[in-house]
Amino acid sequence: MTELTAGFWSAAERRELVRPVCGDCGRNFFTPQIACPECLSENWSYEPSSGCGRVYSATVVHKASTPGVEVPFHLGIVDLDEGWSMLTTLVGSRLPAIDAPVEVTWLERDGRTVPAFRETA
Amino acid sequence: MRLDEVAIVGVGLTPQVKRSEKNSLQVALDAARLALADAGLRHTDVDGIAARWPGPGGTELAPGSADWSTLLGVPLGWIGDSYPQGVPALVDAAGAILTGQATTVLITGGQAGVLGGGTVAAYTRPGNEFVEPFGAFTATHFALVAQRHLARFPHARRGMAEIAATIRNTGSVNPAAVMHGRGPYTADDVLTAPPVVDPFTLLDLCLASEGGAAVVVTTLERARDLPHPPVVLLGAGMEWLRQQYVDPARYEQVWSIGSAAARKAFGQAGLGPSDVDVAQLYDVNSLEVARQFEALGFCGEGEGTDFALATGIGADGKLPTCTDGGLLSFSHIGWGAPTLKLAEAVHQVRGTAGDRQIARAEIALAAGAGSGAQYYNLALLGRAR
Numbered sequence: 115m116t117e118l119t120a121g122f123w124s125a126a127e128r129r130e131l132v133r134p135v136c137g138d139c140g141r142n143f144f145t146p147q148i149a150c151p152e153c154l155s156e157n158w159s160y161e162p163s164s165g166c167g168r169v170y171s172a173t174v175v176h177k178a179s180t181p182g183v184e185v186p187f188h189l190g191i192v193d194l195d196e197g198w199s200m201l202t203t204l205v206g207s208r209l210p211a212i213d214a215p216v217e218v219t220w221l222e223r224d225g226r227t228v229p230a231f232r233e234t235a
Numbered sequence: 236m237r238l239d240e241v242a243i244v245g246v247g248l249t250p251q252v253k254r255s256e257k258n259s260l261q262v263a264l265d266a267a268r269l270a271l272a273d274a275g276l277r278h279t280d281v282d283g284i285a286a287r288w289p290g291p292g293g294t295e296l297a298p299g300s301a302d303w304s305t306l307l308g309v310p311l312g313w314i315g316d317s318y319p320q321g322v323p324a325l326v327d328a329a330g331a332i333l334t335g336q337a338t339t340v341l342i343t344g345g346q347a348g349v350l351g352g353g354t355v356a357a358y359t360r361p362g363n364e365f366v367e368p369f370g371a372f373t374a375t376h377f378a379l380v381a382q383r384h385l386a387r388f389p390h391a392r393r394g395m396a397e398i399a400a401t402i403r404n405t406g407s408v409n410p411a412a413v414m415h416g417r418g419p420y421t422a423d424d425v426l427t428a429p430p431v432v433d434p435f436t437l438l439d440l441c442l443a444s445e446g447g448a449a450v451v452v453t454t455l456e457r458a459r460d461l462p463h464p465p466v467v468l469l470g471a472g473m474e475w476l477r478q479q480y481v482d483p484a485r486y487e488q489v490w491s492i493g494s495a496a497a498r499k500a501f502g503q504a505g506l507g508p509s510d511v512d513v514a515q516l517y518d519v520n521s522l523e524v525a526r527q528f529e530a531l532g533f534c535g536e537g538e539g540t541d542f543a544l545a546t547g548i549g550a551d552g553k554l555p556t557c558t559d560g561g562l563l564s565f566s567h568i569g570w571g572a573p574t575l576k577l578a579e580a581v582h583q584v585r586g587t588a589g590d591r592q593i594a595r596a597e598i599a600l601a602a603g604a605g606s607g608a609q610y611y612n613l614a615l616l617g618r619a620r
Contacts, residue, residue, distance in 0.1 A: 115364055119364060119365075123364075144365075144482075145365050145481065170485070171379040171380070171483075171486065172379075172382060173378045173382050173432055173433045173434075174430075174432070175375055175432045176432060177430075177431045177432065178370060179370055179371070179372035180370075189369055189375055191485070199483070199485075201365060201366060201369055201482075201483040202369055203369050203370070212383065212386050223368055224368070226368065228368045
């Protein structure tokens with residue numbers, strides 16, 4: 115965690131999904147950067163996200179990168195409705211298809227609250 | 236001076252092994268000695284070095300970095316911090332030579348004593364706060380690209396397996412390959428191997444091994460007095476889209492990465508894809524081989540696996556690809572692995588590939604990185620004209 119990303123994780127502790135939004139041009143972006151990638155303005159802030167989006171890509175990981183991680187698990191890229199995207203965990207017994215609607219849910223992982231997504235019922 | 240007055244005159248590879256007893260600096264130095272001997276040069280002839288590494292070597296004030304001028308006992312006119320090695324280091328070296336900063340540049344690197352057992356290599360999983368909590372590593376980034384491609388072109392899965400089997404079988408008969416003697420493999424063997432991350436099985440994915448690799452670069456004028464036929468730089472191109480393995484790679488952005496670099500390289504060389512005799516593509520996984528055929532202009536989108544099968548990418552095919560067995564079977568030594576591609580390209584062009592020698596290998600393509608990495612580079616090498 116850095117000064118740049120603390121706002122994301124403190125919101126996550128409250129189970130609120132936020133993302134950087136540029137105060138000058140309105141661009142949504144992720145991961146957090148020092149300046150907006152559209153207009154290079156440093157005038158951006160964390161704004162709440164609806165937590166709703168669609169699966170951009172998804173896969174099943176059968177081999178863990180570190181010991182102690184349970185496999186298999188689902189990994190994906192989710193495109194949020196506000197026009198930003200993130201790498202994330204996909205929860206649920208079956209792997210969501212590309213373009214499936216998903217919503218945010220929260221996992222406790224290594225003492226931290228992290229966002230994950232599940233298929234919208 | 237022109238680009239094709241820059242020549243690779245020496246190649247040095249240490250034994251490539253699953254686990255080495257040495258450390259990374261030792262294998263980088265071993266490879267350097269071998270490359271200088273191959274070039275018929277002494278270390279005192281070196282006046283430029285590109286030995287960047289997250290340890291060893293380089294110029295960073297970082298633990299594990301080495302002072303190469305002290306190590307070689309020579310003052311240097313130029314030092315490179317090329318990231319990674321392979322083609323980017325060659326381009327940097329060519330720049331140093333063309334601007335008169337150095338006449339003889341050593342590119343060396345590799346890894347040893349760094350791989351543990353049981354998990355994926357540490358360098359494939361950056362400790363980033365938006366990556367680590369979700370369990371992503373290098374192969375998963377490539378997999379998320381592949382899943383979208385296969386949703387569009389499902390037939391490519393079988394072709395991927397054929398590609399993996401072919402390159403692994405090329406490595407199987409190379410005594411220097413880490414996987415020498417393993418196989419032969421069929422496409423069905425690849426498809427039924429243990430899954431790692433969908434769509435990839437263990438046999439679709441490259442190795443993580445240890446060893447060093449080095450090349451020596453100098454002027455064509457100097458090269459003419461050295462033992463081997465000089466192999467000159469005909470063209471090169473690079474693309475950098477984004478830092479790798481943090482923000483996830485998006486299929487629509489990265490599937491064609493390398494196309495602009497290829498246009499640049501082929502344009503500089505005055506050549507086209509059909510002129511390439513041997514292709515040392517960056518085979519981090521089976522689908523990346525097909526993707527590079529598409530991106531570099533050998534065939535159209537979605538045609539990569541069919542192109543590979545119809546053309547033949549084995550030693551007896553029309554476009555021998557990864558002629559040492561590639562990253563899938565020969566070796567993958569971390570950030571030093573791209574130099575393996577230069578080394579094999581040089582051996583083929585100058586005719587020193589031994590039992591692996593491809594007839595009429597006059598133009599070689601050497602590549603680095605790929606779609607999931609979000610950067611790419613390639614060089615075209617050939618005999619001096």
